Amino acid sequence: MKTVETELYRHQLAEAAALQIELSKSIVLQPFKGSIRHIAGVDAAFIDNSIIAAACLYEFTPDKEISKKHLQKTDEKTVLRNVEFPYIPGFLSFREAPAMIEALRALESTPDVILVDGQGIAHPRGFGLASHIGVLMGLPTIGCAKSRLIGNYTEPDTVKGSTSELLIGIKKVGTVLRSRNNVKPLFISPGHLVDFNDSVRIVLECTTNYRLPQPIRCAHNLAGARKLKVVGH
DNA sequence: GCGACAG
DNA sequence: ATCTTGTCGC
Numbered sequence: 472m473k474t475v476e477t478e479l480y481r482h483q484l485a486e487a488a489a490l491q492i493e494l495s496k497s498i499v500l501q502p503f504k505g506s507i508r509h510i511a512g513v514d515a516a517f518i519d520n521s522i523i524a525a526a527c528l529y530e531f532t533p534d535k536e537i538s539k540k541h542l543q544k545t546d547e548k549t550v551l552r553n554v555e556f557p558y559i560p561g562f563l564s565f566r567e568a569p570a571m572i573e574a575l576r577a578l579e580s581t582p583d584v585i586l587v588d589g590q591g592i593a594h595p596r597g598f599g600l601a602s603h604i605g606v607l608m609g610l611p612t613i614g615c616a617k618s619r620l621i622g623n624y625t626e627p628d629t630v631k632g633s634t635s636e637l638l639i640g641i642k643k644v645g646t647v648l649r650s651r652n653n654v655k656p657l658f659i660s661p662g663h664l665v666d667f668n669d670s671v672r673i674v675l676e677c678t679t680n681y682r683l684p685q686p687i688r689c690a691h692n693l694a695g696a697r698k699l700k701v702v703g704h
Numbered sequence: 705g706c707g708a709c710a711g
Numbered sequence: 712a713t714c715t716t717g718t719c720g721c
Contacts, residue, residue: 515711515712516712516713517711517713558710558711559709560708560710560711561709561710563710563711564710566711567711588710588711589711590710593710594710600710614710616710616711617710617711618709618710618711620708620710621708621709621710652721653720653721658710
């Protein structure tokens, strides 16, 4: 019995991995095209067998006067769905991407670029959550993870803006970025339709007083808030 | 065989 | 991700 289940499980994972490898061929790494007006952030929270995906939309306002109010929240959406895939390192997108994409599509404007709480191409098969969402939606995405999944690196300097390369052998797959002074670094990797430099540049443009870029922080808090309402009453 | 391992 | 208060540090 247990061996049969194990075999089925193995087949499903093998299929999922094959899909990632196939879809990864569609990834386009290139400098970001055009200008950014709308930028979104996505994250998720969990309750029992449900997932709450949250998407926050921000807009860059051309106000050169107020340098600190360049980013304004324009919209936010949450989605509550049943979870149909377990958490397995390397297969996170099959658990979170469906609900996240629904939340992103619900936004009143299509974002020019999306910041995702997870890896982009810094993944065993070069197809992390950010790349998955980017390719399926046909939109630019950037992977912004709080910890490492794969790759080697040297600790970047403790000063904000310091970076080091995330490498798999001699191949660069991402950038380890110190988003604030004396905080654990973020692992930035292109998801789709952006390159290494623009990924880091865009993340920094959305990061001010916290470790995480504003759109992702907002999505994180929103998912948590929605969760409290659900469990509250 | 022994670790590592996004959220 | 989630379970969880106070507490150390800039």
